[in-house]
Amino acid sequence: MEKAIFLDRDGTLNEDSGYTYRPESFSLLPGVAEGLVRLKGYKLFIVTNQSGIGRGYYSEEDMHEYNRRMLLELERWGIRIEKIYFCPHTPEEGCDCRKPSPKFLMQAQQEYSIDLGLSYVIGDHPGDILLAHNAGCRGIYLLTGHGGMHLEEVRKINPAYVAADFKQAADFILAENGEKVIAREKVQDLADSLKKAGKKIVTLNGAFDVLHKGHEKILSEAKKQGDILIVGLNSDASVRSNKGPERPVNNQENRARMLACFEFVDFVTIFDEKTPLDLLADIRPDVHVNGSEYGPNCIERDVVEQNGGRIYLVDRIAGYSTTNLLQGQGEKTK
Ligand SMILES: [Zn+2]
Structure with missing residues (x-):
């Protein structure tokens, strides 16, 4: 049907x-x-x-x-x-x-x-x-x-x-319908259509485990770099391979659901690999946003620039991280 x-x-x-x-x-x-x-x-x-x-x-x-x-x-x-x-x-x-x-x-x-x-x-x-x-x-x-x-x-x-x-x-x-979260295999087709429609695509990826103000800042800054923001969310397996067996504390469905609540997030897709490189090769974003702690030579740079895009770095807010939150230190810095 x-x-x-x-x-x-x-x-x-x-x-x-x-x-x-x-x-x-x-x-x-x-x-x-x-x-x-x-x-x-x-x-x-x-x-x-x-x-x-x-x-x-x-x-x-x-x-x-x-x-x-x-x-x-x-x-x-x-x-x-x-x-x-x-x-x-x-x-x-x-x-x-x-x-x-x-x-x-x-x-x-x-x-x-x-x-x-x-x-x-x-x-x-x-x-x-x-x-x-x-x-x-x-x-x-x-x-x-x-x-x-x-x-x-x-x-x-x-x-x-x-x-x-x-x-x-x-x-x-x-x-x-919870449809801001789209299947990984449909992302390329979506990105192609958006480009045909003349839209500037921005990407950002991460675990977005327990959300905090730092996430909100980078997401809203990312959205300002173009028309459509697609967030690549590390799957549970992908987070474990990056951060160890204790993480994530929230599963991928709930992490995606919470991301979709932000008005400046247009789409969320869950990817399984340790890095977002394959995902970025499919989307070919105009701008890929990263935290400034990763620097201009972040691992995503080559694949983004090869496809005509650029990297945009956002400074993190000191003191905010999921790790800090989980250690009970989350709201110390205002
Ligand atoms: Zn009639």
Whole structure:
């Protein structure tokens, strides 16, 4: 079974000028491409009411032409839409496919083996949230497009989340599902997509065992060096091989979960090797961040620079370390 995101079109993905159909007027809303790139684990569909066809404002072919323009733009960012479902009818026709009818979502469930219970609808209209309810999905309401206009109505129908923009909606989905933590074998594909989308990737690695202020500092400094921060987390076996059998005190799942709570951490991936060199060869970061105690000639330098990246060093805060914390000396230095 697959999980899916059902996307409204006008005002959610693209600028909505009212009965939008001219390809030359097409423009993606801010944060949409960046958000969609993050939702790699989901099959993407567009579900749109196009009553402008039924009203005679534009033809079905006009709509297809507009859609082709949009798909082309998304493809450029490495984003694939499986199918566009559209209702061409006016509300007065009383068809069975106009949102919030769940007809198209039921159809997608059949055609693509979608588990609607694990799926989402994202849109800027109360009908999108009702559609989510009718299909048994989670509904995220956007304040882009017409979003601000129907807030009172939407609150009564209880969306899963009200998001300022598309990127925030994507972040909510990832956070809710613990999906900021991504499998090691999927990291390369993710990094490639992010680069296609023009994003500057920053990496940082470590054990992040019992978190302290020093971790927070290096993570937030790292994020400032680019757009997307991917943290490589040493697996339990990897920490043991570096620091001995007494460590880590927290297992890799919990260490990853806590890292993902930081808003400036975009993704976490767990690696098994003693060093992060293979991981960095796969990601090819623009910037790799390290603690200044490792110096500019840290072991990561060669692989990062060979791939066109650079090393950025962050000074540690004196007195803070997991070792100190475990010895009861953690909060001595303020
Ligand atoms: Zn219809």
